[in-house]
Amino acid sequence: MVKAIRMTETGGPEVLQLVDIEQPRPGPGEVLIEHKAIGVNFIDTYMRSGLYPVTLPFVPGNEGAGVVLEVGPGVEDFKPGHRVAYCGGNGGGYSEQRVMPADRVLKLPDDISFERGAAMTLKGLTAWFLLRRTYPVKPGDIVLYHAAAGGVGLIFGQWAKHLGATVIGTAGSPEKIELAKAHGFDHVINYREENFVEHVREITGGKMCQVVYDSVGKDTFPASLDCLRPLGMFVSFGQSSGMVPPFSISLLQQKGSLFATRPVLFHYIAERKELDTAAEELFDVVRKGAVRIVINQRYKLEEAAKAHDDLESRRTSGTTILIP
Ligand code: NDP
Incomplete structure (x- = not known):
């Protein structure tokens, strides 16, 4: 027993x-x-x-x-x-x-x-598939990751920085913001108090991001799409705040010919x-x-x-x- x-x-x-x-x-x-x-x-x-x-x-x-x-x-x-x-x-x-x-x-x-x-x-392999497979991050990319101070988040931030990206995060408290900044994130926005889309616009000089990694779900959708530049990639990989509601695929057209995916670690490491x-x-x-x-x-x-x-x-x- x-x-x-x-x-x-x-x-x-x-x-x-x-x-x-x-x-x-x-x-x-x-x-x-x-x-x-x-x-x-x-x-x-x-x-x-x-x-x-x-x-x-x-x-x-x-x-x-x-x-x-x-x-x-x-x-x-x-x-x-x-x-x-x-x-x-x-x-x-x-x-x-x-x-x-x-x-x-x-x-x-x-x-x-x-x-x-x-x-x-599990958390490190998740950061791996997000950064190395779903959207392979290159030096110079600008990426946004929500819940930056979380388990996957702190690994992701350091790894994305190591790959040469500018790494923007969101987090829910001043303490979490400091922690995320100490683990790879260049900019961290308090998304419980501030409009993260406006901050991303300011930080990127209006260029917005190549990719948004969103595991928060309901509360950050559809604003996450507004953080992307045309042809950007929306990666929805979790729903800590609740499920992303069903949406029309034409939304991706309106927001700039975006790509969207809902990946799962175990499909990426099945082999x-x-x-x-x-x-x-x-x-x-x-x-x-x-x-x-x-x-x-x-x-x-x-x-x-x-x-x-x-x-x-x-x-x-x-x-x-x-x-x-
Ligand atoms: P975290 O340590 O990131 O914890 C979740 C964080 O989400 C919280 O600390 C909180 O950070 C934030 N959050 C925002 N809104 C809410 C809410 N309403 N309720 C609770 N938390 C909220 O967890 P993990 O590192 O374990 O996982 C991160 C995410 O990645 C999860 O959504 C998980 O499902 C997903 N995941 C997906 C995988 C996949 O294969 N697709 C594999 C592994 C994880 P704050 O206070 O800063 O807002």
């Missing part, structure tokens, strides 16, 4: 309950991981609330780092004792141990701690080769210090409900982990 956070119904953070569950052994192609640290992500709250459908009872959690305890038949790349990190798994992470398909697991370099591995894998490329690039920028991983919230596993409440109430910055 192992301790895990399980929910038997969807709802608020209170549905997250600490229980003892039986730990399955790894099947063919699988590894059993003992977690040393577990990542908390906004997607976990969508699965808990029912916004993204799950099968009950459900153990949330899509990111973690730890040690391989046991490998199933046919697994050759991993041995007991290997340090590993992963993202995905369709839940199952908020637990002392978990089984994962070996082809989704990464070897964690010795100089990256378990805590950083658990904090950076093992692409997952390896992504992880290599992520580990590289972290190991050479171009991207620092900021862990501002640590909770015990049994405090998962509080972690969700803090994340959804905009009280967090940087990344959040649970310690089993």
Whole structure:
């Protein structure tokens, strides 16, 4: 038996309950991981609330780092004792141990701690696909990223700066603005108090941005489109404030022949080769210090409900982990 956070119904953070569950052994192609640290992500709250459908009872959690305890038949790349990190798994992470398909697991370099591995894998690979695949950022590009002081945000800001972009962010408090400025963002706008479109116009001298990365959703739409220059790219990759409402495709024409996409990390790393490329690039920028991983919230596993409440109430910055 192992301790895990399980929910038997969807709802608020209170549905997250600490229980003892039986730990399955790894099947063919699988590894059993003992977690040393577990990542908390906004997607976990969508699965808990029912916004993204799950099968009950459900153990949330899509990111973690730890040690391989046991490998199933046919697994050759991993041995007991290997340090590993992963993202995905369709839940199952908020637990002392978990089984994962070996082809989704990464070897964690010795100089990256378990805590950083658990904090950076899903969020760092997200920053990777946004910056390196969805819209490959080039030196001289002007990019806008909402919720700059968040878990993905602080990684994104540093990485975008490293790629040579001018990086504009938005954030919800003076403290978050300072934090984002210390992590790659050249300009940060308080979007709870100010009109971010007007600020982007001022900052860019009216040129506006090549790309807007928007995970806030309802509250920043359609204003995000007004931050783009003609032929710009609108990347809607989350909905922390609620879903983007349905809109007419002719809006993209009116705003200047814009492109719009709604990407998901797991489609970008579905091929093992692409997952390896992504992880290599992520580990590289972290190991050479171009991207620092900021862990501002640590909770015990049994405090998962509080972690969700803090994340959804905009009280967090940087990344959040649970310690089993
Ligand atoms: P964050 O740490 O960024 O937390 C969300 C932030 O969004 C808050 O801190 C807050 O920052 C801002 N926010 C704005 N409006 C609201 C609101 N009404 N309620 C709550 N928060 C709000 O989370 P993550 O780093 O885990 O994830 C960032 C986003 O990226 C999420 O939307 C997530 O779903 C998305 N994502 C998408 C992926 C994909 O594959 N498409 C993969 C990974 C993440 P502030 O106070 O500054 O406004």
